[in-house]
Amino acid sequence: MRSAAEGARHAGRWLAMEAASLVVAHAIARLGGVARSIRGWRVEGRLAWRAIGRRPWQTAATAAILGAGLAGVVTVASLATYLLQTPVAAQGDERVWRVTSVGQSSLDPRLQFSFAELEVLTRHAAKGDRIVAANLQPAVLRVGNTRLQGLGEVVTSGFFAVTGQDVLVGRHLMEADFNAAAPPAAVISEELWRSQFGRSVSVIGTTLDVNRVAFTIVGVVEGRAALGFGGVAVDVWIAQPHADAMLNPGWRTDPADRWWAPLVESAAGQGAVGTALARAHADLLPLSPDEWRTRRLRIEPALMLAGTQRRAAVALMALLGSLAMLMLIVSGASASGLVLAAASAERHHLSIHLALGAGHGSLIRRRVMEGAVIGLAAGALAVAAYAWARTALATVALQPALVLRLKLPLDPALVSMVIAFGGTVGMLVALGPAWWSVSGGRLDTVGSAPTRVYSTLPLARRALVGIQVALSVTLVVGASVAAQSLGRLSAMDAGFDRAGLVAMDFDVEPVTSGPREAAALARQAVERIRRLPGIVSAAMANRAPVDPSTPAVEVRRPDQAAAAVAATHSAVTDGYFALTGIPMLAGRDFRLEEVGNESGVVIINQTLAHRLWPDGDALGRALVIDRPQRTARVVGIARDARARSLAEPGRAQLYTPVSPGFSLALLARTNGDPRDALRAMQAALDEVGPGVVGFFPRTMDEHLSAELLPSRAATRMAALLGLLAIGLSVAGLYGLSTWFVDVRRREIGVRLALGAAPRDVRRMVVRQAVAATAPGAIGGVLAGAALTMAARSVLPEVAPVEPLALAAGLVSVVAVVAAASYVPCRRAAGVTPVDSLRA
Numbered sequence: 109m110r111s112a113a114e115g116a117r118h119a120g121r122w123l124a125m126e127a128a129s130l131v132v133a134h135a136i137a138r139l140g141g142v143a144r145s146i147r148g149w150r151v152e153g154r155l156a157w158r159a160i161g162r163r164p165w166q167t168a169a170t171a172a173i174l175g176a177g178l179a180g181v182v183t184v185a186s187l188a189t190y191l192l193q194t195p196v197a198a199q200g201d202e203r204v205w206r207v208t209s210v211g212q213s214s215l216d217p218r219l220q221f222s223f224a225e226l227e228v229l230t231r232h233a234a235k236g237d238r239i240v241a242a243n244l245q246p247a248v249l250r251v252g253n254t255r256l257q258g259l260g261e262v263v264t265s266g267f268f269a270v271t272g273q274d275v276l277v278g279r280h281l282m283e284a285d286f287n288a289a290a291p292p293a294a295v296i297s298e299e300l301w302r303s304q305f306g307r308s309v310s311v312i313g314t315t316l317d318v319n320r321v322a323f324t325i326v327g328v329v330e331g332r333a334a335l336g337f338g339g340v341a342v343d344v345w346i347a348q349p350h351a352d353a354m355l356n357p358g359w360r361t362d363p364a365d366r367w368w369a370p371l372v373e374s375a376a377g378q379g380a381v382g383t384a385l386a387r388a389h390a391d392l393l394p395l396s397p398d399e400w401r402t403r404r405l406r407i408e409p410a411l412m413l414a415g416t417q418r419r420a421a422v423a424l425m426a427l428l429g430s431l432a433m434l435m436l437i438v439s440g441a442s443a444s445g446l447v448l449a450a451a452s453a454e455r456h457h458l459s460i461h462l463a464l465g466a467g468h469g470s471l472i473r474r475r476v477m478e479g480a481v482i483g484l485a486a487g488a489l490a491v492a493a494y495a496w497a498r499t500a501l502a503t504v505a506l507q508p509a510l511v512l513r514l515k516l517p518l519d520p521a522l523v524s525m526v527i528a529f530g531g532t533v534g535m536l537v538a539l540g541p542a543w544w545s546v547s548g549g550r551l552d553t554v555g556s557a558p559t560r561v562y563s564t565l566p567l568a569r570r571a572l573v574g575i576q577v578a579l580s581v582t583l584v585v586g587a588s589v590a591a592q593s594l595g596r597l598s599a600m601d602a603g604f605d606r607a608g609l610v611a612m613d614f615d616v617e618p619v620t621s622g623p624r625e626a627a628a629l630a631r632q633a634v635e636r637i638r639r640l641p642g643i644v645s646a647a648m649a650n651r652a653p654v655d656p657s658t659p660a661v662e663v664r665r666p667d668q669a670a671a672a673v674a675a676t677h678s679a680v681t682d683g684y685f686a687l688t689g690i691p692m693l694a695g696r697d698f699r700l701e702e703v704g705n706e707s708g709v710v711i712i713n714q715t716l717a718h719r720l721w722p723d724g725d726a727l728g729r730a731l732v733i734d735r736p737q738r739t740a741r742v743v744g745i746a747r748d749a750r751a752r753s754l755a756e757p758g759r760a761q762l763y764t765p766v767s768p769g770f771s772l773a774l775l776a777r778t779n780g781d782p783r784d785a786l787r788a789m790q791a792a793l794d795e796v797g798p799g800v801v802g803f804f805p806r807t808m809d810e811h812l813s814a815e816l817l818p819s820r821a822a823t824r825m826a827a828l829l830g831l832l833a834i835g836l837s838v839a840g841l842y843g844l845s846t847w848f849v850d851v852r853r854r855e856i857g858v859r860l861a862l863g864a865a866p867r868d869v870r871r872m873v874v875r876q877a878v879a880a881t882a883p884g885a886i887g888g889v890l891a892g893a894a895l896t897m898a899a900r901s902v903l904p905e906v907a908p909v910e911p912l913a914l915a916a917g918l919v920s921v922v923a924v925v926a927a928a929s930y931v932p933c934r935r936a937a938g939v940t941p942v943d944s945l946r947a
Contacts, residue, residue: 170443171482174534175489177439180432182490182526183497186516188425194412196335196371198272205381205407206414207239207370217415218403220366223359224395226264229370229405232388234380240267241370242335242345245354246613246803249343250317251304257803258300258343260318261334262351268295268329270373277301278312278327281347285326288349294323295345297331299513318344320799321353335369339412341513356771357626363395371410381407398735416656431583438579440537443486447479447541472543476535483534487527494518494526505813574884581888603749604653605689608644610782611652611811612789612802614774630768633796634681640788642780647687648772650679652811655773658751662734663762665720672734673719675712675760676751681768685711685746687777695727695744698765707765711744716760733762740764754815774802782807 197204207229208217221229221241230239240263247260268280276298285293294316305311315322323346334340351359359365374381385405392400408414413421495518504512614630630648637646651658662672682703685692693714702709710731717726729742748758766772778785786805793800859869 167482167485170447171485171489173439174443174483174486174530174537175493177436178486178490178526178530178533179493179497180435182494182522184425184428184432186494186498186522187501187514188429190514190516191339191413191421192411192418192425196271196410196412198274198330201270201272201373203375204270204371204373204410205378206410207372207385207405207407208414209403209405211403217406217408218366219369219415221368221370222363222366222395223368224361224363225366225392226368226370228391228395229372229385229388232384232391233372234374234376234384236376237372237374237381237384238266238270239370239372240264240270241368242267243351243355243367244334244340244342244369245367246615247318247344247354248320248801249300250320254304256304257801259334259340260344260346260354261342262348262354263345264348267345270371271335273329273331276328276330277309278325280327280329281345286347286349290347290349292321292323292350292353293326293347294318295327295329296325297341297343298328299331299341300343301328316344318346319353321350323350323353335371339417339512339514341511363399372407378407396735398737434579434583436533440533441575443482443534444537444540447475447482447538472539475538475541479534479536479538480531481534483531483537484527485530486534487530490530491523491526574881574887577881577884578888578891581885582891585889585892602654602754603690603747605777606808606812608778608782609653609688609775609808610778610786610789610806611773611775611808612786612805614648614768614772615770615801615803626770627767629797629800630770630772633774633793633800634768636792636796637774637776637789640785640792642778642785642788644777644779645683645687646774646776647684648681648766648768648774649684650677650766650772652773652775653688653808654750654752654754654812654815656752656815661762663716663720663731663760664734666730666732666739673716673760675716675762678751678761678763679766679772680763681766681772684763684775687775688749690749691747693745693747694725695742697744698763703765703767708738708740709743709765710740711746711763712742713746713748713761713763715748715758716762717742717745719760733764754812 195201195204196206206219207221208219209221210217226239226241233239242264243262245260245262247258249256249258249260263281265283265286273280278295281293281295284290296311296316301307301311305314311325311328314325316325317323323344329345331341334342346353355367356362356365359367372381385407389400389405392405411418498516498518501514501516504514614633634646634648637643658676658678660674661677663675664672680698682698682700685697692711695711698709698711701707710733712720712726712731720726720731721729726742726745730739731742732739746761746763749761750756751759751761774789776785776789786807790802790805793802860866
């Protein structure tokens with residue numbers, strides 16, 4: 109028994125030793141394989157680098173082509189991320205939400221509240237929650253003897269604690285600054301600090317006049333977009349107790365003075381905030397029963413853009429993103445064509461390496477390494493192009509004195525991500541040509557005849573080039589249609605005469621006068637401007653023509669209890685219709701004695717007249733205006749004119765008389781240089797009184813530039829991508845034609861030796877290029893026409909497909925074929941029979 113047990117122990121030890129020796133041997137073999145693999149990768153890397161060095165210009169061209177596509181994607185992606193995902197709070201705190209209200213349609217949110225409504229929200233905030241708000245207003249800033257127009261925000265206590273803007277010098281507004289008895293304090297932006305104070309740290313404690321009220325500068329902050337108008341840069345922040353320096357008289361009690369944009373910070377979650385808002389809604393009803401009967405409160409993420417601004421940005425980014433992805437696809441296909449041409453040209457080198465023992469996997473890895481190097485270079489070029497685009501997009505002028513400041517990111521993480529993505533795309537681009545070069549007997553053995561002769565281009569390569577050309581032609585047709593649409597939209601009949609029309613936002617600094625004095629100064633300002641040389645007429649309105657913020661009211665006939673018609677509402681002074689050139693189809697204009705009085709007269713446009721009285725005359729009829737409810741008599745019917753957008757269809761519009769006053773748009777028509785007229789108007793306002801100010805002076809073309817900004821951006825992007833797509837198609841077709849000439853070099857030599865003329869060879873190469881591009885050209889023209897017709901069914905302002913657009917697409921195809929075939933044709937015609945057969 110003992111000997112058996114001892115034998116079992118010996119056997120166990122032997123088995124353990126054998127197993128350990130096998131594990132060690134296997135580990136040593138694996139390590140040796142890894143070492144050999146590392147040496148193999150190192151050798152293949154050197155060979156790949158040598159291959160790149162043999163064709164530096166072709167490599168640079170391939171990297172540039174791929175980099176163009178990457179640059180478009182990264183620029184659009186960064187812009188979309190900034191516009192759609194930038195939080196109001198600097199730290200991106202998920203506990204902060206916007207407070208908004210919505211009516212019967214959730215697509216029409218209201219972002220602003222009156223101060224009385226804000227007090228109700230604050231009173232009902234849950235324990236531990238904090239509600240802050242900002243009120244964005246234009247302001248006249250004076251630094252020493254320099255006067256400039258800027259934007260300021262009146263903020264409530266705790267605003268900077270919630271938004272978390274970084275302090276560069278000094279401090280934020282503290283709780284003591286919100287005491288009405290405290291000296292007025294202000295925080296300025298980094299841009300104002302740089303432009304007016306030279307970034308001097310001695311700015312703290314100096315005086316800044318805001319609408320002729322002296323404020324002591326206590327800090328400089330990095331400066332983020334305005335809370336009430338996403339993307340617009342703010343110059344100065346002041347505390348709410350000193351808001352009289354910037355806000356209308358009666359801002360504390362007027363429930364219709366809605367300019368406060370609130371934020372709520374809560375650690376309890378959305379449920380607790382929703383319960384608090386439900387309680388607040390009950391107390392909002394007595395303030396404005398007609399308003400809050402159909403509206404409800406809600407919260408949404410506190411992002412920079414919200415409401416209609418966000419919807420417009422989403423549509424624009426979707427369009428630009430689609431174009432950028434098309435660009436990346438076309439650039440990748442073109443780069444793949446050039447890599448294929450390089451692989452074909454170097455098949456003899458690869459054949460020698462194959463004869464010396466290199467495997468097919470090694471050759472594929474080498475080609476993929478070359479693609480990775482090209483992709484990394486393309487990523488670096490894309491970063492450089494993005495850095496330039498980031499600088500170009502840093503300031504976007506909506507109007508001469510109203511700009512968007514976009515701070516697109518550029519950090520090491522973004523740079524490394526783009527370069528790594530470029531390397532990945534480069535490897536994918538090279539993978540197809542690498543697989544082609546080693547599959548199907550395409551590598552010749554040394555001294556052998558070619559194993560395959562190509563009389564036609566491979567179907568996959570022809571399909572790829574056809575798709576490139578189709579996308580290019582589609583983009584060219586789309587760019588042509590977009591340019592025509594922009595021109596059509598710019599020249600569209602807006603219902604009023606744009607020529608010589610100028611506008612500015614009229615303001616009277618509220619600290620300089622009371623309500624009666626402000627009204628008298630406003631009337632005096634209009635009369636003085638009417639007497640200026642070169643000014644034909646002048647008037648005021650609650651909004652300049654074609655303004656997206658034009659308010660709306662509901663109107664109905666007295667005999668209708670319901671079925672109210674939503675109409676845009678323009679409050680205008682006497683002379684408005686003569687000024688704008690909107691013709692009266694029936695009736696008359698407002699009389700001077702009716703302006704500013706409760707005269708109960710209105711003017712409606714032809715659309716509203718038809719909708720209320722489709723079978724009869726509207727003149728002299730009564731209509732009921734809701735919120736507040738009142739009855740008025742129609743004294744005139746005006747021609748339809750655009751109110752909110754140039755592209756909008758006919759919209760019902762109501763005009764009511766108003767006397768010249770505070771916070772209206774001052775309009776004038778000049779028969780001279782509009783810029784000279786604006787300067788003369790500013791000087792005239794200075795003579796009226798020390799507090800009479802015209803903000804954001806602009807011509808009507810400049811006023812409409814904000815309206816046309818998305819269309820102009822899309823048009824420029826489409827045109828740029830169309831031109832780049834043509835260039836990329838040239839590169840792709842060039843690579844394919846070069847590949848075709850290389851693989852048929854011996855055949856071409858034989859043809860020439862048998863008496864074929866060089867022109868016959870050139871004709872053969874061009875014929876192959878035409879055969880590859882013709883299906884794509886036809887498909888691109890049809891796709892461009894189909895997309896345009898589909899867009900016209902949704903957007904009436906899109907121009908129809910005209911022969912000019914189709915001709916541009918076809919001309920681009922001819923240019924592509926001619927440019928891409930030139931060098932390959934010369935190379936094919938220059939093949940000598942002796943050299944070809946000797947090779």
